[in-house]
Amino acid sequence: MKTVDVVHLDVCYGAHQILEEIAFSATPGEMIGICGPNGSGKTTLLKAMSRIVAPSGGEIYYNNQNMENLSFRMLAQRVAVVPQETAINFDYTVREIVMMGRHPYIGRFASESREDHAICDRVMRLANVSPLAEMPVNAISGGERQRVLIARALAQEPDILLLDEATSHLDISHQIEILSIIRKEMEETTTISVFHDINLAAYYCDRIILLKERKIAAIGSPEDVLTREMIRLVYGIDVLISTHPTTGRPYILPLYTYGMHDAMAGRVHIVCGGGCGTPLIRRLHQAGWHLTTGILNVLDSDYRTAEELGIPALSEAPFAPISEASSSLLMEYFEKADKIILVAMPVGRGNLDNIRLLHPHAKKTVIIGSSESFEDYTGGEAGCVLGSLIENGARVETSLDSAMLHLRKQTNSG
Numbered sequence: 001m002k003t004v005d006v007v008h009l010d011v012c013y014g015a016h017q018i019l020e021e022i023a024f025s026a027t028p029g030e031m032i033g034i035c036g037p038n039g040s041g042k043t044t045l046l047k048a049m050s051r052i053v054a055p056s057g058g059e060i061y062y063n064n065q066n067m068e069n070l071s072f073r074m075l076a077q078r079v080a081v082v083p084q085e086t087a088i089n090f091d092y093t094v095r096e097i098v099m100m101g102r103h104p105y106i107g108r109f110a111s112e113s114r115e116d117h118a119i120c121d122r123v124m125r126l127a128n129v130s131p132l133a134e135m136p137v138n139a140i141s142g143g144e145r146q147r148v149l150i151a152r153a154l155a156q157e158p159d160i161l162l163l164d165e166a167t168s169h170l171d172i173s174h175q176i177e178i179l180s181i182i183r184k185e186m187e188e189t190t191t192i193s194v195f196h197d198i199n200l201a202a203y204y205c206d207r208i209i210l211l212k213e214r215k216i217a218a219i220g221s222p223e224d225v226l227t228r229e230m231i232r233l234v235y236g237i238d239v240l241i242s243t244h245p246t247t248g249r250p251y252i253l254p255l256y257t258y259g260m261h262d263a264m265a266g267r268v269h270i271v272c273g274g275g276c277g278t279p280l281i282r283r284l285h286q287a288g289w290h291l292t293t294g295i296l297n298v299l300d301s302d303y304r305t306a307e308e309l310g311i312p313a314l315s316e317a318p319f320a321p322i323s324e325a326s327s328s329l330l331m332e333y334f335e336k337a338d339k340i341i342l343v344a345m346p347v348g349r350g351n352l353d354n355i356r357l358l359h360p361h362a363k364k365t366v367i368i369g370s371s372e373s374f375e376d377y378t379g380g381e382a383g384c385v386l387g388s389l390i391e392n393g394a395r396v397e398t399s400l401d402s403a404m405l406h407l408r409k410q411t412n413s414g
């Protein structure tokens, strides 16, 4: 059974098309999250679904009835809306606002029944606004007003609940409380809710619709929709997707970039190992540099860091010799890099070969740490290789900060 059917919906404001060919259905008890960048049409979709704006094409069906054919009273019995804006122009009390949720059921000349009052009391308790019942609604906080409007929607006992960022003014504990109440108390209700917080959407929604440039870019379970690639496509940012420890749902961590502008940041290859490269990898990645790294052992924590951040990393199995394929790829990475950074690390036979391959690129190599800061497990051979790199023009920087400064100066002057 479907409670909502949106069929080929188009919406325009004047000549400006905002939504195109939107199509989805929802069933009783389902919660669907609408996400997408600012201006992608989320509010417009809810406005079309609550008959505030008229579609320019397509139809919306509620319980198999075309919304166009429903009287306002029937629509109000079926659909409750909690808008983004919570400002209310008249000085009603909280109780009066919540009681408005019962009006679609009360005859024009009838007055509120005992049952209506009992429902209001119950939903005010659920939304945690009972102590405010006699307060003028304009004398309470924005978050409290949002909870009052949610209580009004609950009082309406709708088949379909439309929430436009209805928890955006709420503190985190009230956000969780209200969304949990909606999920628990409205088991038969279909909820369509706009979310800016994709983690909240992932936590509470059965399905998510991602809007981008007028259209549905993806629709499906949070696991299917909230992928790294899809978030990059829709929001243009890089994120890590991990799994929420209690729900098993996807949890999105934005990989913040700041400092330098991408365009100024060049390509850097980092030769590291044993975890010594991780702080540098994180800082350059945050600053928007295009990184490659390796060759690393797949159990190395620097390898794990690179993998988490989606940085191309050449790898070999532990104790395996460097294959021909890896060393020719490594030479390609060295060739493409504007700078190569060699981080002070433990040097054994395996990674000494990486360092040897640096020789033709000594002039664009920056070594962080003196040759003494490399733990040498090669009986002195590593010291000789490093010494000759420096003789051939490799630059030595004593700290990560001074190496960053050098990179920035070079990019600005280049």
Ligand SMILES: Nc1ncnc2c1ncn2[C@@H]1O[C@H](COP(=O)(O)OP(=O)(O)OP(=O)(O)O)[C@@H](O)[C@H]1O
Residues within 6 Å of the ligand: 013, 018, 036, 037, 038, 039, 040, 041, 042, 043, 044, 045
């Ligand atoms: N009344 C209106 N008249 C003309 N254009 C409008 C009107 N309301 C919204 N728009 C435009 O329609 C587009 C979609 O707006 P909408 O509010 O639906 O986006 P949204 O995804 O909800 O954005 P946000 O995340 O910023 O709340 C925007 O480009 C907006 O400027």
